[in-house]
Amino acid sequence: MPSISQIEQLLGQVFDLARQGLRETLDPEEYERRRRDFIFHMIDWRDDLERLADWFKHPEQLEAESAGSFLIGFLYHVIPHLNAAGRLLLDEIGDPFVQTDRQDRV
Amino acid sequence: MAQPDRDTDGDGTLDERLWVVQDANYNVTVLFDNSGNVVERYIYDPFGQVTVLDTDWTERSGSAFAWVYLHQGGRFDATSGLYHFRFRDYSPTLGRWTSLDPLRYDAGDVNLYRVVFNAPTVYVDPFGLDNDIPDAVAVPLPGPLLPVQNNLLPHISRQWQRLVQECDLIFDGESWQAVGGRGLLLGVKANVNAIATTARSLVTLGIWAEPWEVWAVDDADRPFYEGGFLAARFGWELLPTAGIGKLTQAPGQMGRWGRYALPWDAVQNTVQVGRGSWDIHQNGLSWTNGLPVGGLLGLRGNYATWRRLPAGGAAPRTWQDFLPEAQMRLQATKAKYGNVEAQMMAMSRKDALKRLNGLTPKIEEHLQKIANDPMSRDLPHWTREVENWIRQMEKVLPYIGDKTAAEWAARIAEWKARLGG
Numbered sequence: 001m002p003s004i005s006q007i008e009q010l011l012g013q014v015f016d017l018a019r020q021g022l023r024e025t026l027d028p029e030e031y032e033r034r035r036r037d038f039i040f041h042m043i044d045w046r047d048d049l050e051r052l053a054d055w056f057k058h059p060e061q062l063e064a065e066s067a068g069s070f071l072i073g074f075l076y077h078v079i080p081h082l083n084a085a086g087r088l089l090l091d092e093i094g095d096p097f098v099q100t101d102r103q104d105r106v
Numbered sequence: 107m108a109q110p111d112r113d114t115d116g117d118g119t120l121d122e123r124l125w126v127v128q129d130a131n132y133n134v135t136v137l138f139d140n141s142g143n144v145v146e147r148y149i150y151d152p153f154g155q156v157t158v159l160d161t162d163w164t165e166r167s168g169s170a171f172a173w174v175y176l177h178q179g180g181r182f183d184a185t186s187g188l189y190h191f192r193f194r195d196y197s198p199t200l201g202r203w204t205s206l207d208p209l210r211y212d213a214g215d216v217n218l219y220r221v222v223f224n225a226p227t228v229y230v231d232p233f234g235l236d237n238d239i240p241d242a243v244a245v246p247l248p249g250p251l252l253p254v255q256n257n258l259l260p261h262i263s264r265q266w267q268r269l270v271q272e273c274d275l276i277f278d279g280e281s282w283q284a285v286g287g288r289g290l291l292l293g294v295k296a297n298v299n300a301i302a303t304t305a306r307s308l309v310t311l312g313i314w315a316e317p318w319e320v321w322a323v324d325d326a327d328r329p330f331y332e333g334g335f336l337a338a339r340f341g342w343e344l345l346p347t348a349g350i351g352k353l354t355q356a357p358g359q360m361g362r363w364g365r366y367a368l369p370w371d372a373v374q375n376t377v378q379v380g381r382g383s384w385d386i387h388q389n390g391l392s393w394t395n396g397l398p399v400g401g402l403l404g405l406r407g408n409y410a411t412w413r414r415l416p417a418g419g420a421a422p423r424t425w426q427d428f429l430p431e432a433q434m435r436l437q438a439t440k441a442k443y444g445n446v447e448a449q450m451m452a453m454s455r456k457d458a459l460k461r462l463n464g465l466t467p468k469i470e471e472h473l474q475k476i477a478n479d480p481m482s483r484d485l486p487h488w489t490r491e492v493e494n495w496i497r498q499m500e501k502v503l504p505y506i507g508d509k510t511a512a513e514w515a516a517r518i519a520e521w522k523a524r525l526g527g
Binding site: 036037040044047068069070071072073076077080 | 460461463464465467468471483484487491494495498
């Protein structure tokens with residue numbers, strides 16, 4: 001299994017490749033800040049990811065009540081990180097499901 | 107009225123919800139469990155001394171459910187033996203308040219310790235300020251207008267009362283106030299009162315214009331009024347009142363007409379024998395006259411009415427006629443506001459607790475991260491995350507009941523302190 005530093009290195013390379021244009025226009029210090037933030041927002045929820053993967057592999061391990069509590073924490077924690085990472089790498093990512101969710105509930 | 111769920115055995119599970127029945131004076135008389143079984147009863151002397159009974163009417167030394175809301179809904183403190191009523195504490199053993207009336211003489215009683223004119227079976231005083239009649243529909247004003255409500259309007263009402271006492275035929279005024287969706291609404295009603303003082307009765311024949319009736323109609327509802335837009339409403343009412351002597355002996359009672367939006371017939375000894383109105387509509391004039399069938403029996407709001415339909419003689423519309431309009435309005439509301447049902451759905455206590463419990467591990471984890479690595483570059487991110495989750499928690503606190511909310515608020519305060527440190 002790759003170490004955290006390996007993953008961080010890989011994520012940094014991904015950011016560099018996707019943001020070549022930004023690198024040329026931004027102050028190096030600001031670019032580095034965004035690059036580091038992107039890596040942070042992709043890494044900080046790794047524990048949640050592992051727990052989710054475990055649960056999906058062994059769904060019988062969690063009862064519905066515990067799974068609910070875990071998912072509430074997961075969504076509150078992970079979604080803002082992914083939103084932030086998405087903004088840093090791809091600028092704005094639209095939410096195609098907002099309207100659908102409303103229609104589904106009506 | 108229900109007691110929020112409570113943890114009876116301290117095992118962390120909220121396992122009991124109780125329901126109460128109150129009599130006309132808001133005295134709690136019976137506790138029910140969730141299945142509708144009586145679990146405890148209460149009887150009172152006129153001044154609020156309570157006796158707790160079990161389901162078989164056998165006396166108990168105290169409540170088996172730690173129930174504290176008793177006489178007129180006041181909160182009973184067993185240690186002091188006093189009821190708490192917001193502005194003052196009341197002693198059921200002395201049958202009087204333990205401090206002066208904060209309204210002083212504006213409450214209408216020269217004895218500032220006396221409770222509701224010594225007639226607690228007739229009046230209630232939920233604020234510890236002034237006497238009220240329990241079946242009245244009271245609409246308190248918002249905070250900044252309380253001085254007007256508590257001082258100016260009672261003063262005006264007392265001046266009218268003085269006129270009522272001194273004259274045989276007067277014009278009487280009635281101020282209306284209500285807090286509606288579009289702010290404070292005010293109206294004026296002018297009545298002609300014929301008072302036969304010798305008969306100790308009051309007959310009121312009122313002719314009135316009532317802006318409130320018009321303003322209270324929401325714009326969205328106007329198309330549903332027969333005849334279209336309601337532009338104005340004028341009305342009449344006939345109100346004989348028996349026992350004016352009783353009214354004049356209780357000066358505070360008339361003061362309350364100015365303090366709250368109350369119809370005349372909210373006064374217990376007044377019977378409304380007729381009421382009608384002329385409505386000026388977009389499409390013409392219509393009128394309605396009514397006799398309160400149930401009024402003499404004490405069942406207010408049951409009218410036999412006869413009506414003149416709006417111009418054109420259209421037949422009264424049924425619910426089927428309204429259906430297409432209702433469907434259109436529903437669609438328009440959905441288009442404007444999104445999912446109406448979701449917006450109207452209040453968060454349940456259980457859902458709120460789930461959110462709190464789901465967020466707690468995240469907060470603890472991140473506070474631990476901050477404590478372990480206080481010089482981390484990621485510290486600002488973690489701090490902002492915890493602050494955001496705390497804000498989310500504070501939003502759901504109102505849904506979990508006062509006691510539980512206080513416990514969570516203490517926990518949140520501790521987290522904030524750790525974050526600040």
